[in-house]
Amino acid sequence: MSAFIQLLRAHKGELERLHGHELTTDMRCAISALLRCKTEQQGRSQWYCAHCHHDDRLPLSCGHRHCPQCQQRTTADWLQRQHRKLLPVHYFMVTLTLPYQLRVLARYQPKALYQTMFHVGTQLLKDFAHHQQQGELGFTAVLHTHSRQRNLHPHLHIIVPTGRYDASKQAWHRSDKRYLFNAFALAKVWRARMLEAINQSNELWLPMGIPKQWVVDCRRVGYGKAALDYLSRYLYQGVLPDRDILRTSDHKVTFRYRDGQSKQWHTRTLPTLQFLLLILQHVLPKGLQRVRDYGYLRGSASELLKRIQLALLPLFYVMPTIVTPIRSKATRPCPCCQHDMDCVGITRPR
Structure with a gap:
């Protein structure tokens, strides 16, 4: 799971209590989608491999454009x-x-x-x-x-x-x-x-x-x-990609960024709630x-x-050749034989 989503899940109550007045409707919709992403609340997809007949079910992603783990x-x-x-x-x-x-x-x-x-x-x-x-x-x-x-x-x-x-x-x-x-x-x-x-x-x-x-x-x-x-x-x-979040604790988050002028890596440490607001803005x-x-x-x-x-x-x-065909449907490699699996169904929670 994304490090940012883990922080959001752990501190959502405190964020609402102390900074709820700063959260817009769009921010709240994003928070709701990210917390459901790849959980039972979102539902499951069913995958089938025609080569080895392996069947698999995976939790669905939220599809939100600000989600760091499903786009x-x-x-x-x-x-x-x-x-x-x-x-x-x-x-x-x-x-x-x-x-x-x-x-x-x-x-x-x-x-x-x-x-x-x-x-x-x-x-x-x-x-x-x-x-x-x-x-x-x-x-x-x-x-x-x-x-x-x-x-x-x-x-x-x-x-x-x-x-x-x-x-x-x-x-x-x-x-x-x-x-x-x-x-x-x-x-x-x-x-x-x-x-x-x-x-x-x-x-x-x-x-x-x-x-x-x-x-x-x-x-x-x-x-x-x-x-x-x-x-x-x-x-x-x-x-902020997960690879750039270096350290997290109950009270602070440290992430890295590359300076545009020197091209050198630097770190920035913020209180956890301030970090969450920094990203949600x-x-x-x-x-x-x-x-x-x-x-x-x-x-x-x-x-x-x-x-x-x-x-x-x-x-x-x-000109260098850079064009590759766009896939017409969702596929994923089979964990057993590495052939493509096809999505054959979606199950939503009642």
Whole structure:
């Protein structure tokens, strides 16, 4: 069982008693799902091996997107779908961050703030592409809510392939693989549009002391596979992997994190209840989609993406082969003969 879920089960009563007023409805739903995960309360799945006729029954996982112990399949499937969309061109990763003063909005109005970030950030890239070069831009935007120390730090990672598609001419236009957009110009417009959107919102407010300079990072990431692999590690496997939780006791938890500048490992020790709140604050609001595709990478543009891939077909021969078939149904290896077992039934508790 996940170390975080064990801590949550052991300290749930104390957490409710001392910090119940800080738990949102979404946090409570996540807690309920995580405590049921892979227990008799969740139900059981029945598996059958056609090779050796072995029969097995296993407790069901909760399927909650913040559960650290049951989203590995979801991560693998998402990564395979993104690999199918990769183009044989160089990629950039644009990171749009918010200053410290605005992070309080993520605590009290997370859904409104995150939706605003998606709307402003994606329109920002579309407008820059429109002014610099004709043709449609394709990109994938991913919301992250935490820093390496797991503090609240909402930001958008946007993976952008270089090049544009001109639908009127049905032609692909190459771009400079060394340059996408000016990061300083992006930061100025990002700041101005976010402040304008917050001022016009009925749910958000503008705190005092907003800095005049914001940070936007725009860097080349090769063919894109490394960036997708990086993002996949944070999407469906919980905020903090079990391997990074080093020590737990009745009163304290110690976990490790890698510093972004020095690349060295550091540790952080917190009281147990504070640690639980630190992780739970990253539970996303219900219905908020944290990964979104735009332009010719969106789901409804699959035919357009195929035409682009056909136009770039000669370049695929120099691109590393990374695509593997997506499994159409759930399977698991048989403990007796190692052949695939199929799920043949689900039993729910009455």
